Amino acid sequence: MERRALGRVAHGAMAAALGAVVMLGGSLGAYAQDKTEITFSYLWGGAEGAALEQLISDFNASQDKIVVKGVSSPDMTKQLASMSSGKGAFDISDNFASNIASWSNQGVLLPLDEFKLDTSDFPGSVMKQLIVDGHLYSVPIATHNFQLIYNKKLLDEAGVKPPTTMDELAAAIKKLTKVDASGNVTQLGLGLTDVSAGLKTLGYAFGGDWNRDGKPTPTDPGFVKGVQFYYDNVVAPVTPAAYNKFVAGFGPYMSDQDSFAQGKIAMVFDGEWRSKFNTAAKMDWGVVPVPGETPNLLGSTWVDVSTLFIPANTQHKAEAAQFLQYMISPPAMEKFSHVLANLPGRLSLIDSATYNDLPNFKVWLDALKNPNTHGLPPALYMSEYNADLASAFDSVLQGSATPQAALQAVADRTGSYQQ
Amino acid sequence: MAEKTAKYREPTGRALLKGLAFASPFIIGFLVLYAWPILASGYYSFTDFSLFKAPRWVGLANYERMLHDAKFWKSLYNTLFFTFVGVPVDIAISIAGAHILNQKLRGEPIWRALVYLPSIMPAVAAGFLWRWLLNAQYGFVNEILSWFHIPQPNWLLDAGWGGISVIVLMLWTVGGTMLIYLAALKNVPPELYEAAELDGAGPFRRFLHITWPMISPVTLFQVIVLLIAFLQVFTQPFVLSKDPGLGTQTATGPGDSMLSYSIYLFQNGFTFLKMGYASAMAWVLLLVTLAITLLILWSAKKWVFYDNR
Numbered sequence: 001m002e003r004r005a006l007g008r009v010a011h012g013a014m015a016a017a018l019g020a021v022v023m024l025g026g027s028l029g030a031y032a033q034d035k036t037e038i039t040f041s042y043l044w045g046g047a048e049g050a051a052l053e054q055l056i057s058d059f060n061a062s063q064d065k066i067v068v069k070g071v072s073s074p075d076m077t078k079q080l081a082s083m084s085s086g087k088g089a090f091d092i093s094d095n096f097a098s099n100i101a102s103w104s105n106q107g108v109l110l111p112l113d114e115f116k117l118d119t120s121d122f123p124g125s126v127m128k129q130l131i132v133d134g135h136l137y138s139v140p141i142a143t144h145n146f147q148l149i150y151n152k153k154l155l156d157e158a159g160v161k162p163p164t165t166m167d168e169l170a171a172a173i174k175k176l177t178k179v180d181a182s183g184n185v186t187q188l189g190l191g192l193t194d195v196s197a198g199l200k201t202l203g204y205a206f207g208g209d210w211n212r213d214g215k216p217t218p219t220d221p222g223f224v225k226g227v228q229f230y231y232d233n234v235v236a237p238v239t240p241a242a243y244n245k246f247v248a249g250f251g252p253y254m255s256d257q258d259s260f261a262q263g264k265i266a267m268v269f270d271g272e273w274r275s276k277f278n279t280a281a282k283m284d285w286g287v288v289p290v291p292g293e294t295p296n297l298l299g300s301t302w303v304d305v306s307t308l309f310i311p312a313n314t315q316h317k318a319e320a321a322q323f324l325q326y327m328i329s330p331p332a333m334e335k336f337s338h339v340l341a342n343l344p345g346r347l348s349l350i351d352s353a354t355y356n357d358l359p360n361f362k363v364w365l366d367a368l369k370n371p372n373t374h375g376l377p378p379a380l381y382m383s384e385y386n387a388d389l390a391s392a393f394d395s396v397l398q399g400s401a402t403p404q405a406a407l408q409a410v411a412d413r414t415g416s417y418q419q
Numbered sequence: 420m421a422e423k424t425a426k427y428r429e430p431t432g433r434a435l436l437k438g439l440a441f442a443s444p445f446i447i448g449f450l451v452l453y454a455w456p457i458l459a460s461g462y463y464s465f466t467d468f469s470l471f472k473a474p475r476w477v478g479l480a481n482y483e484r485m486l487h488d489a490k491f492w493k494s495l496y497n498t499l500f501f502t503f504v505g506v507p508v509d510i511a512i513s514i515a516g517a518h519i520l521n522q523k524l525r526g527e528p529i530w531r532a533l534v535y536l537p538s539i540m541p542a543v544a545a546g547f548l549w550r551w552l553l554n555a556q557y558g559f560v561n562e563i564l565s566w567f568h569i570p571q572p573n574w575l576l577d578a579g580w581g582g583i584s585v586i587v588l589m590l591w592t593v594g595g596t597m598l599i600y601l602a603a604l605k606n607v608p609p610e611l612y613e614a615a616e617l618d619g620a621g622p623f624r625r626f627l628h629i630t631w632p633m634i635s636p637v638t639l640f641q642v643i644v645l646l647i648a649f650l651q652v653f654t655q656p657f658v659l660s661k662d663p664g665l666g667t668q669t670a671t672g673p674g675d676s677m678l679s680y681s682i683y684l685f686q687n688g689f690t691f692l693k694m695g696y697a698s699a700m701a702w703v704l705l706l707v708t709l710a711i712t713l714l715i716l717w718s719a720k721k722w723v724f725y726d727n728r
Contacts, residue, residue: 077689084470102692106471244576244673249556384691391490391675398578398674409489416484 035067038316038323041079041090045072051339059326066319083108088313091320094141097129097305098386101378102418104137110310111135115321117328121346123368125303125375132378138307139328140345142337145301145367146201146269148291149360152284154187154266162288164298166205169267169291170233176266177238185238185246190230191265193253195393196386198269202226204300204374206293214377216385216417218392218410225293227403231396240399272364276341279359287360289367300372305345343368381417388413464699469692481699491700493675494683495707497582501679502649505586509645510638512593517600531601534594546658549588550575553659575659578674585677588655589648596641603637604630632724639723643712650708653681680704 042052049072056070071090073079080103082089095103103109113135119127126140148169150162158176163169173189180186192198203210206229208222217223235243250264251257254277259265261281269290278285289299308327310320326332330346337344338354343364350368355361367373379385392406401409430438439446464481466474485491520530537545552559553574561571572580574587611629620628631638656677671678684704688697 080470080689106469106692108471241573241577245555245573248554248573248576387671387686387690391671394671395578395674400578400674413489416488 035063035065036316036319037067037069038091038314038319039069039071039089040323041071041073041082041093043072043074043076043079043094045074048340051336055327055332055336058332059323066322068323080108083311083313086313087315088311090311091314091316092308092310092324094306094308095138097126097138097140097307097378098376098382100130100138100307100309101132102380102382103309104132104135104378105380105418108312109137110312110314110317111137112139112310112321112324115325117325121330121348123303123345123347123373123375125368125373126305126345128375128377129303129305130307130378138309139324140305141308141327141333142306142340142342143345143368144271144273144304144306144343145364145373146197146271147287147289147299147301147363147367148267149260149270149274149278149285149287150267151260151263151265152286154263158266162286163291164288165291165295166229166293170229172267173233174237177234179238179242183239183242185242187263188234188238188243188246188265190234190267191247191259192230193250193259193265193268193270195397196390197271199227199230199393200389201269201290201301202230204302204372205290205297207297207300209374210389211376211379211385214379216379216381216411216414218385218389218407218414219404222293224403224407227393227396227407231403235397235399240397244397272343272361273341275358275361275364285360287363289363289370292372297372299367299370300374301367301370302374302376303368304376306342380419381414384417385410385414460698460701463695464702466695468695468698470694471692474695477695481696482703484696485699485703490675490678490683494678494680497676497678498650498652498680500582501585501589501652502646504583505589505649506642506645508586509590509593509596510641512590513596513600513641514634516593516597517604520597520601521604531598534597536594538592538595542654543658545591546588546655549584549591550659550661553584553587576673578672578676581660581672581674581676584659585652585656585672585679588659589652596645599637599641600634603634607633635723636725639715639719642715646711646715647708650704650711651681652679653685657682 040052040056042049044052049070053070056068060067073090076095079093079095083103100109104111117136117139119136119139122130122140123143126143130136130138130140148163154176155162155172158172160172160175161168163172169190176187176189178185178187200210200223203220203223203226206222206225208220208224208226210217210220210223212220238246246264250259251262254261254274258277258281260268260270260274261278261283290301292298292300308324310317310324314320327336328345330349333344333346334349334352334354336342337349338358341358341361344350344352347368350365355365376382388410392401392410395401395406395409396403463474465476465478467477467480468474516534520527520534524530540548551557553561555561555571555573555576558574560574564571574580574584607630611633612625615625615629656672656679660672660677671682680700681704684697684700687693687700
């Protein structure tokens with residue numbers, strides 16, 4: 001009797017479970033029929049990824065036709081590989097503007113012209129990087145530029161005021177660089193947390209351009225002068241061997257062992273994202289526009305762009321475009337850039353009060369309006385050129401080649417670049 | 420009659436089909452995953468190809484470009500340096516270590532396990548570990564050198580030491596080779612040593628005239644295996660050359676001293692999207708490996724001893 005009762009219970013439970021599965025399947029089927037699912041594969045992770053997921057969630061809540069699935073996939077090689085197949089793994093993704101020319105040339109990006117996006121609010125230095133052969137291939141979700149950040153405590157101790165000219169910068173470096181009795185460097189007046197970005201910034205400060213008019217110009221006189229300035233004022237006085245030994249002790253960027261946060265370097269050219277990190281690290285810090293060789297070059301810098309694009313092999317281009325428009329809408333862009341402490345890609349957001357809680361952020365924001373802020377014209381050869389420049393910078397810092405010779409070696413290789 | 424049944428019989432058509440069916444997973448896998456890509460890369464090496472667009476025939480242009488590509492020569496030089504320094508040192512340490520392990524030691528299995536332990540560690544994890552060990556400011560290696568007042572190099576940021584750092588990391592997994600040599604040493608008949616000792620041969624002469632010839636087939640095998648591993652080295656320099664401050668990947672090390680052939684090939688194929696040039700580089704590497712291997716096999720007639728001859 002007991003057994004029969006148990007049997008009935010078991011049968012009932014099975015029937016209920018089956019019913020639940022059928023109902024769930026039915027509702028999922030209806031859900032799938034009603035909404036088109038698109039995949040947003042993004043390179044970000046961690047806090048940035050969480051911020052994106054919040055935006056995706058907001059979009060999905062406002063939609064009855066599209067549902068966006070966010071996937072964090074920080075592997076760029078995988079991103080590129082999935083765009084080579086007939087049917088891609090994602091419908092929208094992100095990358096830096098420097099890759100746009102090469103990828104559009106390969107035919108893996110969908111031109112966005114047909115969606116008639118309003119680009120009038122994007123800064124000129126940003127737009128310059130997004131249009132290839134007259135077609136718009138990507139749109140900005142955030143922008144970045146480099147300014148001179150400094151450790152207030154170290155500058156105050158040395159009686160140094162934040163520099164505004166190259167002569168003042170050279171004098172400040174001299175006062176802020178410390179070497180112990182054994183010849184070991186214990187503090188650098190000016191350091192590089194990103195060698196390429198820092199030296200390129202110095203090139204602009206001397207009126208140079210390493211990629212003038214969309215052509216590789218590694219021996220541009222101003223650019224060579226910028227690299228020479230760093231060698232003459234930072235590396236040579238302490239010797240390349242002592243410089244590199246000191247640099248070898250730098251911990252990972254923006255970690256607890258970060259060289260700037262630890263006071264190993266007093267000044268550094270760095271981006272707006274440092275605002276959030278420096279504050280979290282409880283640093284006493286400030287930022288000034290990049291000093292210029294001449295007054296008219298004050299604040300010379302360059303803007304890099306985080307972009308969104310739609311791959312050419314998407315099966316849902318209209319839906320992807322709709323989500324793209326949402327992501328670059330002022331409220332979404334403002335929210336995203338604020339969480340990341342990145343700069344917006346819209347002129348109308350530069351003066352937004354939303355960013356007021358990010359210390360010293362205004363210097364970077366204002367640079368978006370500065371005519372001395374350069375945008376990099378799209379170029380097919382950018383990745384190869386950057387790799388060659390990295391090698392050249394390294395040989396300068398090693399003291400094995402003069403800036404002129406190292407950059408001439410790059411110039412000798414540019415002939416084989418894809419133009 | 421018994422002789423007849425033991426003879427090899429030609430398989431019938433049905434048996435052949437069955438045999439092929441059982442072997443088909445390998446045959447299909449080999450054709451699709453190895454043979455086809457190898458042949459395809461041979462074709463791509465004569466084209467301008469980026470993965471995304473149809474390949475365009477350029478004849479020998481990719482091979483001609485190598486002649487004038489300074490980074491190609493630098494990467495080839497670095498790789499040959501890793502190989503011709505690393506392989507002999509690896510063999511020497513392995514033989515020396517195997518001799519030590521071949522002594523009657525207490526806890527012999529534990530010692531064997533310990534020397535093999537680094538080989539089971541993933542290469543990337545080992546690379547990051549050695550980045551700290553070789554750190555010029557805080558690394559244990561320089562700390563130990565300082566105890567003996569030996570100059571402490573800037574392993575990872577000095578162009579003169581970058582290549583040596585790669586070799587040091589490659590030698591981290593020397594335990595695998597050491598254990599193979601240990602097995603080889605245990606196979607050397609002890610009576611040969613006894614006879615030599617009776618004839619008055621010292622340890623060095625016993626090694627030179629007994630051990631070395633008796634383990635020479637293993638040495639031949641090890642040299643070829645290590646040679647291929649060193650010529651293809653990628654992970655170790657790739658991890659060691661990461662920029663210490665930012666974590667961005669330069670993958671070339673100080674003065675391009677860690678730019679291995681495989682890294683430059685990878686850069687061309689997947690970063691610069693020059694798959695045709697990368698394919699040509701792959702074929703050149705294959706030919707270089709083949710040439711060196713054939714040279715070693717040819718020389719083996721003079722120094723490898725097989726006791727069944």
